[in-house]
Amino acid sequence: MPKTTENPYVVQPVMKALKVLELVARHGHEIALTAVSKELRIPKTTTFRYLQTLSAAGFLDHNRTSDRYTLGPQMRSIARADASVSKIRTLARPAMTELMHEFNETVNLAVKGNGTIVYIDLIEANRSLRMQARIGDSHPMHSTALGKAILAFLPEAERQRQLDLPLTERTGRTLLEREEIERQLRQVARTGYATEMGENEDGAMCIGAPILDENGYPVAALSISAPLMRMPHSLAAKAGARLREIAAGISAHLGS
Amino acid sequence: MPKTTENPYVVQPVMKALKVLELVARHGHEIALTAVSKELRIPKTTTFRYLQTLSAAGFLDHNRTSDRYTLGPQMRSIARADASVSKIRTLARPAMTELMHEFNETVNLAVKGNGTIVYIDLIEANRSLRMQARIGDSHPMHSTALGKAILAFLPEAERQRQLDLPLTERTGRTLLEREEIERQLRQVARTGYATEMGENEDGAMCIGAPILDENGYPVAALSISAPLMRMPHSLAAKAGARLREIAAGISAHLGS
DNA sequence: AACGCGTGTTTCGTGTTGCGGAATTTGATG
């Protein structure tokens, strides 16, 4: 068998299944088992199993009436999510650098995950004591300025669903009462930015504003975070206004 | 093991590798081996192998300096191709039906593959004797009106590369001489549509016009095909003009 | 209806090869 040039760690079933996935995807139209099998020179039985597996995982779609396979929803959903994230990231980058220089504090970018926010970019101020978050981290929505900014602009039904979930207590200051949270969210909706004071991490605060897609849906949020002692109220208000402005600019560019 | 409810045909290595792919893709940012392993409760060694395999296949990208994994080019390329194809298909559908009724002949839609054209949609006239093509079929560029329409609008360098490849002879009439082909392509570029007479299949002819993306690149082509005897010159000229017009309309919509 | 062809599906015995614990290397960090 021609296994000469290869990385010894590739597991063949996976590799071959990926070839099947690629073939089906690139075919641009429904394709049948036998065609795949012939094209890739993989025995029918094996091809059958791969197609079943890929379909079960949602990467392919099995049309039962024509017994043919197409690209599945999983693939499209991943691609869409990725495109959206990378678009937001590239769009936000320059503004984030600018913000960081303006306030000399760490600037964070996060997208809405499922019940959480996920950091997708962050620019640290060199004078930061230690970083609060790392790219890729998930934090709860209700305990972060990023999350509160998103929550405040979510459609009513979805916001209620979020708040129905158990709320984890990150610090002694984390808001846990429904009443209080909703009161704050109404204020966030009015002012256009959210504030969080030691609710997510002791000694740290954060100010965030939402980034909205073309339909006004909050897909992401931008924030500035700093040690509590370094951010007096007056400065916080100024930062909030600036964040709101810049986030709005990014939102506007998202529809292009 | 919870293998109760499941399809007996799913092959686990593939399934688990797909879970890894999904996790990495949805993470929205570089992620390390250990994190994936912990999250999915798959032993490090195994996870490592999957990540290697997925990277080797181009579905993931392995950043060697940070030893982290991201979504790879393969994934993006497939998604892009799929989005483009389905956009063209939905955009073209209504016009194709209209054309079919207008001329009462089969209407074809194909995208540019690698050295070939691939049929992605087709609407048959009920009086058609037999169909020439099936969705998903690949045909050579130089022997079809669809291919010639695309070739004529390709950037010079890419067209030359195409024509340097060996040209297969589909019928006795298939054009094989470089000179003659290039002469025809110049004419296609002038008139805006291509004609083919029994060069791809005996007794059948075809008229095609290119669909251009926002950069003027020919990503697809639209055609009408008919038995040679049923399409006199005068009608062919009329069909060509109509195709050019309709294809131009679709091209215009592609940039939206 | 009976046939044959080309599909997709199922079965089953074999031995390949994927698995994962543990050992080793690498590379950041102080």
Next chain:
DNA sequence: CATCAAATTCCGCAACACGAAACACGCGTT
């Protein structure tokens, strides 16, 4: 240089993926 966590490599075992062949099914054909 020491330390630690993370990524690689090693290796023996048996799980389980493989694929030939048998089966089932839906067609078009005579």
